[in-house]
Amino acid sequence: xxxxxxxxxxxxxxxxxxxxxxxxxxxxxxxxxxxxxxxxxxxxxxxxxxxxxxxxxxxxxxxxxxxxxxxxxxxxxxxxxxxxxxxxxxxxxxxxxxxxxxxxxxxxxxxxxxxxxxxxxxxxxxxxxxxxxxxxxxxxxxxxxxxxxxxxxxxxxxxxxxxxxxxxxxxxxxxxxxxxxxxxxxxxxxxxxxxxxxxxxxxxxxxxxxxxxxxxxxxxxxxxxxxxxxxxxxxxxxxxxxxxxxxxxxxxxxxxxxxxxxxxxxxxxxxxxxxxxxxxxxxxxxxxxxxxxxxxxxxxxxxxxxxxxxxxxxxxxxxxx
Amino acid sequence: xxxxxxxxxxxxxxxxxxxxxxxxxxxxxxxxxxxxxxxxxxxxxxxxxxxxxxxxxxxxxxxxxxxxxxxxxxxxxxxxxxxxxxxxxxxxxxxxxxxxxxxxxxxxxxxxxxxxxxxxxxxxxxxxxxxxxxxxxxxxxxxxxxxxxxxxxxxxxxxxxxxxxxxxxxxxxxxxxxxxxxxxxxxxxxxxxxxxxxxxxxxxxxxxxxxxxxxxxxxxxxxxxxxxxxxxxxxxxxxxxxxxxxxxxxxxxxxxxxxxxxxxxxxxxxxxxxxxxxxxxxxxxxxxxxxxxxxxxx
Numbered sequence: 348x349x350x351x352x353x354x355x356x357x358x359x360x361x362x363x364x365x366x367x368x369x370x371x372x373x374x375x376x377x378x379x380x381x382x383x384x385x386x387x388x389x390x391x392x393x394x395x396x397x398x399x400x401x402x403x404x405x406x407x408x409x410x411x412x413x414x415x416x417x418x419x420x421x422x423x424x425x426x427x428x429x430x431x432x433x434x435x436x437x438x439x440x441x442x443x444x445x446x447x448x449x450x451x452x453x454x455x456x457x458x459x460x461x462x463x464x465x466x467x468x469x470x471x472x473x474x475x476x477x478x479x480x481x482x483x484x485x486x487x488x489x490x491x492x493x494x495x496x497x498x499x500x501x502x503x504x505x506x507x508x509x510x511x512x513x514x515x516x517x518x519x520x521x522x523x524x525x526x527x528x529x530x531x532x533x534x535x536x537x538x539x540x541x542x543x544x545x546x547x548x549x550x551x552x553x554x555x556x557x558x559x560x561x562x563x564x565x566x567x568x569x570x571x572x573x574x575x576x577x578x579x580x581x582x583x584x585x586x587x588x589x590x591x592x593x594x595x596x597x598x599x600x601x602x603x604x605x606x607x608x609x610x611x612x613x614x615x616x617x618x619x620x621x622x623x624x625x626x627x628x629x630x631x632x633x634x635x636x637x638x639x640x641x642x643x644x645x646x647x648x649x650x651x652x653x654x655x656x657x658x659x660x661x662x663x664x665x666x667x668x
Numbered sequence: 669x670x671x672x673x674x675x676x677x678x679x680x681x682x683x684x685x686x687x688x689x690x691x692x693x694x695x696x697x698x699x700x701x702x703x704x705x706x707x708x709x710x711x712x713x714x715x716x717x718x719x720x721x722x723x724x725x726x727x728x729x730x731x732x733x734x735x736x737x738x739x740x741x742x743x744x745x746x747x748x749x750x751x752x753x754x755x756x757x758x759x760x761x762x763x764x765x766x767x768x769x770x771x772x773x774x775x776x777x778x779x780x781x782x783x784x785x786x787x788x789x790x791x792x793x794x795x796x797x798x799x800x801x802x803x804x805x806x807x808x809x810x811x812x813x814x815x816x817x818x819x820x821x822x823x824x825x826x827x828x829x830x831x832x833x834x835x836x837x838x839x840x841x842x843x844x845x846x847x848x849x850x851x852x853x854x855x856x857x858x859x860x861x862x863x864x865x866x867x868x869x870x871x872x873x874x875x876x877x878x879x880x881x882x883x884x885x886x887x888x889x890x891x892x893x894x895x896x897x898x899x900x901x902x903x904x905x906x907x908x909x910x911x912x913x914x915x916x917x918x919x920x921x922x923x924x925x926x927x928x929x930x931x932x933x934x935x936x937x938x939x940x941x942x943x944x945x946x947x948x949x950x951x952x953x954x955x956x957x958x959x960x961x962x963x964x965x966x
Contacts, residue, residue, distance in 0.1 A: 384863040385783025389791065392776035392837055399810060399832040400798055407809035463698055466691045478695045480953070482702050487945040489892035491910040492938045495917060496705035499712070499935075500727070507708070507727035538702065550957065591800070599802040602894045606914060609921035622804055626899070629808050638808050646805040653800045 404646075411640035428640035437618035438641055442648060444529075445620050449597040452533050456593060457586070459541045464548035465574050479549065483542035490539060494606040497535045498523070502610070523611035535603050540596070544589045551585035552578060587660050591653055598649045601626070621645040704728075706942075713739060713936040717929035739936040751937055753905060754912035758891055758941070760823065761908050765830030766887030773833055773882050777840020778871055782853065792841075798834045807899050814900065825900035826908070830890045836882045843878035844871070880955035884948065891945060909941045 414424040432438050467479050485493060500506050501522045508522075522531030555578065563577050579586075601622040608615040617631070618624040621641060629638035711730055712720060716738070719731035743751050779785075780792055810829055814820045848871045856866045872879075894910045901907055904915060913934060920930035949956070 382785055385779050385785035385788065388775045388779025388783065388867070389785075389788075391772045393791070395772060395828075395831045396795070396798070396834070399829045400801070400806065400834075403806040403809040403813060404801070406813055407806070410809065410812065459698075462694070466694055470688070470691060470695075474692070475695065478699045480950070481699045483949070484706065484946065485702060487888065487949050488706075488942045489894070489910050491892075491894050491914055492942055493705070495913070495934065495938060496709055500705060500708060504721065510726050538705070542702065546957070595800065595802055599804045601804060605894075606917065609918055622895070625808055626895075629811070630899070635808070635812055639812075642805040642808050646802055649802045649805075650800055 407639040407643050410636050411643050413636055415634075415636050424636075428637055429644060431637070432640050432644045437624055438621060438644070441618055441621040441624050442645075445598050445600050446652075448529060448532065448600065449594055451529065452536055452597055453590065453593050455533065456537050456541050456544065457590065459537060460544035460548055460589070461579070461586075463541070463545045464552055465578065467545070467549055468552040468578070469570075479546075483546050485539050485541075486543040486546075488539070490602040491606050493539045494535055494603040497531070497538070498607050498610050501531060523607060523614055525614050528611065528614045532600075532603055532607070535607075536597070539603075540593070544593070547585055547589050548582055551582040555581050587657070590660075591656065594653055594656060595649055598652060599645065621648075709935060709939050709942075713932075713939045715739075715932065717932050720932055720935070735932075736936075739932055740940070743933055743936045743940065746933055750904065751909075751912065751933075751940075754907050754909045755941070757823075757906060758908040758910075759944075761826050761830065761893075761897070762887045762891040764827050765890040766883055768827070768831045769833040769836055769886040769890075770879060770883040772831060773836030773840045773886075774872075774875060774879055776837045777842075777844050778848075778867060778875075780837070780841040781844035782848065782850070782871070795834050795837060799838065803832075804895050807896055811899050820900055821902050821906065823906060826890075826893075826897045826906075829896060829900075830886070830893070833882075833886055833889075836886060839882055840875070840878055844875060847874050847878070877955055880952060884952060884956050887948070888945060909937070913937055913941065 411428050412424060412426075413421050414428065415421045463482055467475050500508065503509050503521050520527055522528070522534070559577060559581075560573055563573050568576065599622050600620045604615045604619050605623060605626075608619075615623075617627040622645065625638045625641040625645070628634045628641060708728060711728060714734050714736040715731045716733060716735040719733055719735065780788065807829075811820060811825075814825050819825050852870055853866050856870045861869070891908075892910065893908075894914065897906075897908050897911045898914070901911065904912065907915065916930050916934050916937070920934060
């Protein structure tokens with residue numbers, strides 16, 4: 348595994364400078380002899396990419412530039428849908444919620460998964476293997492089911508939280524009420540994804556050459572220092588990767604609030620997150636043009652957020668270059 | 669692995685042992701947290717509607733009536749066995765979408781890693797950018813496009829968009845460039861093997877761990893997907909499990925189950941629906957655990 352790590356690192360450097368810097372002429376000859384073969388291998392992906400990414404993206408942009416009225420028909424609206432979206436209190440509220448949600452969720456999630464990965468990395472017992480699997484287990488469970496299960500557990504009428512607390516004669520907080528819903532959802536999402544992130548970090552930790560730890564020990568580092576000064580910096584790129592995934596995932600938050608909606612007594616409104624808002628605009632109000640503008644605006648928000656994030660962390664190890 | 673372990677734990681001093689106790693306590697707490705909802709699901713699926721809401725054992729323990737078998741029977745017969753149909757649909761979508769996405773990713777990853785062709789760098793840059801595009805932002809425009817082609821509310825509306833997996837291609841490219849040496853491919857070519865043969869007989873066997881990982885990830889992605897099928901499908905005959913159970917939940921919370929409480933069906937249905945993937949992850953764990961390491965490298 349460590350061989351692969353070093354090989355990949357070496358390759359990344361070479362990759363940044365495209366093939367021109369490669370000194371082996373033999374390879375150049377081979378590559379030029381099959382100009383078509385490369386395209387043939389890539390072509391199925393290109394077809395899918397064009398059909399289900401570029402085309403919808405382009406079409407969303409097109410739709411979002413028009414408005415459709417009952418009397419007026421379809422008319423060109425320019426950026427009106429976008430100015431409307433960014434001044435729409437529903438959209439702004441939704442964006443504000445998902446941004447706030449990611450700012451709370453991501454540190455919690457990362458702390459749990461990093462702590463679990465570091466602990467599991469130091470233990471090589473059967474018990475550790477078992478707990479690794481169990482922590483990962485929720486990843487195999489659909490978000491719909493995860494949200495439903497927690498919804499039941501939160502239930503004030505028959506959930507265990509209420510049953511435990513009623514022994515002490517106190518009322519359990521309803522985690523889906525107006526004031527608590529952020530924490531209620533935070534718990535569901537952390538439960539669902541922390542194990543997946545843990546596995547990725549764990550795999551990265553296993554890729555580190557253990558002789559580095561020995562060297563650090565020789566220099567007098569204790570276990571905490573080895574963990575936070577050696578291990579964490581060495582898995583920085585894996586960390587950035589999962590942070591990007593977490594950010595993209597939470598900004599397009601949909602399934603969990605959608606599922607918890609019916610049992611949350613009206614806390615989760617049709618404009619709770621931008622994605623729920625776009626869905627309701629499209630399918631409850633048939634406003635496909637405006638819904639496309641909302642989707643596209645959300646895409647822009649996510650793209651900007653990810654770029655800010657990658658820019659802020661670029662010194663620690665860049666993944667997408 | 670054992671050598672590493674021995675080397676790491678050899679300086680066994682006292683604070684180290686205490687730390688191990690702490691580590692185990694931490695793991696036990698985590699296991700408890702991650703298992704509780706699943707435990708609740710197992711317990712609740714043995715209860716009938718009455719036991720669920722006012723049973724004798726509380727929410728986290730069994731009721732005195734054990735109704736698992738009745739619940740399962742009811743689950744598969746309710747409303748002309750629509751659950752079974754949803755289950756079959758989920759399998760169809762997950763396997764066709766997952767296998768399709770994997771084949772495409774393996775081919776493209778190999779093409780990107782091992783060939784130089786015009787437009788390669790531009791295409792790969794586009795691909796990396798697309799990993800950052802929130803895929804749900806594409807669902808509504810895809811729906812409108814598909815409805816022009818009269819393809820919404822068909823199985824294709826769910827399967828075809830699931831074939832898109834830029835991250836799978838990225839993983840396969842990284843893995844291929846590490847696991848398949850150029851020299852090996854060149855040697856096969858010198859022996860007169862065609863490009864297709866080089867790929868199938870030399871490269872493909874070396875890519876197995878990554879293939880299993882990408883396959884598993886895309887099957888899970890499709891099996892667990894909710895937003896896409898919810899948007900694309902309107903007839904409940906075509907629903908996958910996630911959308912079907914979501915429908916039941918809506919009916920149950922607005923009390924439209926036709927006088928029947930649907931909650932125990934939702935619970936047993938949830939339990940049955942998570943079993944296949946859990947089995948898949950347990951049986952294939954060696955493969956995906958080594959394959960996932962690929963994504964974290966680079």
